[in-house]
Amino acid sequence: MVLREAEADLRRRRFDSDAMPTDAAAAHFVAVIASHQRLRGFARDIPRKAGNQDKRDDRRGEDEDAAAAEAPASGEAVSFHSSNHQQQIRMRKWTISVLFLLCLLFLFPDQGRKIHANAKGDSDAPVDPPKVEEKIGAVPNGLSTDSDVSKREAESMSRRTLRANAEKFEFQAEVSRLMDIIINSLYSNKDIFLRELISNASDALDKIRFLSLTDKEVLGEGDNAKLEMQIKLDKEKKILSIRDRGIGMTKEDLIKNLGTIAKSGTSAFVEKMQTSGDLNLIGQFGVGFYSVYLVSDYVEVISKHNDDKQHVWESKADGAFAISEDEWNEPLGRGTEIRLHLRDEAQEYLDEYKLKELVKRSFIFPSHLWASKEVDEEVPADEDESVLMRKYVSENKSSEEEEEDTDKDEDEKKPKTKTVKKTTYEWELLNDVKAIWLRNPKEVSDEEYTKFYHSLAKDFGDERPLTWSHFTAEGDVEFNAVLFVPPKAPHDLYDSYYKSKNSNLKLYVRRGLVDSDTSPLNVSREMLQQHSSLKTIKKKLIRKALDMIRKIADEDPDESSDKDKKDIEEYSDSRDKKGQYVKFWNEFGRSIKLGVIEDATNRNRLAKLLRFETNKSDGKLTSLDQYISRMKSGQKDIFYITGTSKEQLEKSPFLERLTKKNYEVILFADPVDEYMMQYLMDYEDKKFQNVSKEGLKIGKDSKDKKLKESFKELTKWWKGALASENVDDVKISNRLSGSPCVVVTSKYGWSANMERIMQSQTLSDARKQAYMRGKRVLEINPRHPIIKELRERVVKDPEDESVKQTAQLMYQTALLESGFILNDPKDFASRIYSSVKNSLRISLDATVEEEDDIEEAEAKSNTKETGSSSKSEEAPKDDVKDEL
Structure with a gap:
């Protein structure tokens, strides 16, 4: 049975190998040869084992014959048993012989074909026994194995x-x-x-x-x-x-x-x-x-x-x-x-x-x-290629080369290899760059600073930072720092400004990095923030940041005087610097203003960085230093006004006489300007004066005293008429030239713009804000015809009701023009309508037509329209009857 199974397995392998690829067939052929060798050894043992078995059987037969001779009584039974046993022995010998012949017939044809093939190719060459190569049976690269397939299937099942x-x-x-x-x-x-x-x-x-x-x-x-x-x-x-x-x-x-x-x-x-x-x-x-x-x-x-x-x-x-x-x-x-x-x-x-x-x-x-990555790899050279190469070289080399070859016998004994390209995969480091804040600033290029800024600020745009500062601080606290001024402000820079103030770097809108070896790290974050070294770093960083911003202004030709512009424009890079500070101010100007409010120590330094428009700047920004350089002789104060927009401020009645006398006035249209000017009281020994508040001094007029005396009766009467309106006084104005009157606030009270801002707050309380509003002062223009006529009527009849109504209307109109919010808009509208009636010569007692009368008139008109439409519909019907 064992031999039959082996024979069937060998035949199956031999026939299956014919249809297999070369590598697989080679592997099967080696397995067949190995099986043949094992069977050949087994076949050699068969005759020897069979002879030994025959000898044992002969001895057993002789013993049985002797026993039969000793026991003649049982002759028939013994004879039958002996003949049966011998028949079995002969059958076994015959079977073994047949199997042995079959094995020989199966084995010798393969060996005979191989010997014949070798003899035909080279009769003198020895016949090598089959060898098993190490690479046979290995799975080539890129081919899937059963384990890979099962792994993917398991992974897919796991994901599902x-x-x-x-x-x-x-x-x-x-x-x-x-x-x-x-x-x-x-x-x-x-x-x-x-x-x-x-x-x-x-x-x-x-x-x-x-x-x-x-x-x-x-x-x-x-x-x-x-x-x-x-x-x-x-x-x-x-x-x-x-x-x-x-x-x-x-x-x-x-x-x-x-x-x-x-x-x-x-x-x-x-x-x-x-x-x-x-x-x-x-x-x-x-x-x-x-x-x-x-x-x-x-x-x-x-x-x-x-x-x-x-x-x-x-x-x-x-x-x-x-x-x-x-x-x-x-x-x-x-x-x-x-x-x-x-x-x-x-x-x-x-x-x-x-x-x-x-x-x-x-x-x-x-x-x-x-x-x-492609790498060169040394692999063993193919034997056939090396033989052909040696043959080609030997045929073409000269006698001198042959003599040299005698010295290279030892080198020829080394195994021959060849270099092939092999693709490998590995982790490649893309940005192996030393921290630039630890390098010498002279060794760092502008491109490196720009790339570092884009990565630090998470700004992946194409714009470069406006400027940067790379420095090393020494002393009690040592640190390296790189500060950048971004080209654009973050969209949420002021969204939660007062809720979470993480660092003063945000106050001065810098983006940067500070590396200090002297700061303790074995403490909590809260303790670190209160550590003296951090306060020192903060102080130095603020100074460096302010110097960096001032450098932008100094290098900008637009920020210099006409004389300095010529010197700056001689430099080749002046064109790149032109307009840079205006760009910075448009993005971060509000942060500078907030710095003026919060940082008393650096308030004067920050004031130098302020930019604004004036009534004489033609839309260009100017600084406080430039304003002072253009002040009129004898002008002691810096004039400014606050409001909602530049256009509104330019038309303000407060600027009429100032503009006429060629005074320059700063226009503050940002809501934060109101807060800032409460902290910025002076600059370079010059006081700030809000032209919408009392106390404005723009020179004396010899006629002012005479006008004040001539209008004394009117101002006294008007003050009494406005007693219920929280008006502190009525005065002759020195700031008006075209408007009849204007309302100003006390020197230390809120301006009209500040009142509007505070009333717009979500949690504002009018009762608590009342004491900050201050007293209002009505200033009249004695040269205006309305004021002159009003004075004449008051002198004639102070109790004239029409004069009182006109005085109230003039005051309410002045409030609106001065920027205040009316407490009773309905009353103001009624006075306007009464004035319109007078101009149209309509009786003040004329009433509005009742709404019921209007409805009846509409109903009558609708009835008439319905009747006419019904008649028009009946006419075509009559025409149809006539046709029928």
């Missing part, structure tokens, strides 16, 4: 199980709307998704680095302690993976950060996104993650936080997402991995070169890319 057990969530309504806008938009620049993901990864690394300052155990050990990013491509599966070793996210974080938007500006962002189509808004509003759907249909987020297990977040941008515990993917240790299943039209992001160019902008943390 995960998705089946995952928790399903719905996106927030505004998130779904936002994703729809991003996905269906036609933006050509889709690189923003990579910018946002790298920015998020940098933020996560920043957070874990900050936590490690007080607790080094949060970083862990080994690879987890490396603060880096890794980017990997899978071109076959069309997957782009971005991994960071940052702080990671818990399950709750995944739901909160990737499923909802808690920021109050989301609605504003969605509206602005639809109207403007500016992709830079994505990063500003903190919803940059959703830009991944510009290039992918399916996204997986795998994240591990130190305080939670590893979870998987997945979504197809269909309005829902799922989260499940990750039991299949490789453990991250800590951090986040984002896998983007790219669309067909986004295959460009599987190009290593493109990713390198995009990722190299990230300068803070090391970034690695799983990149391909």
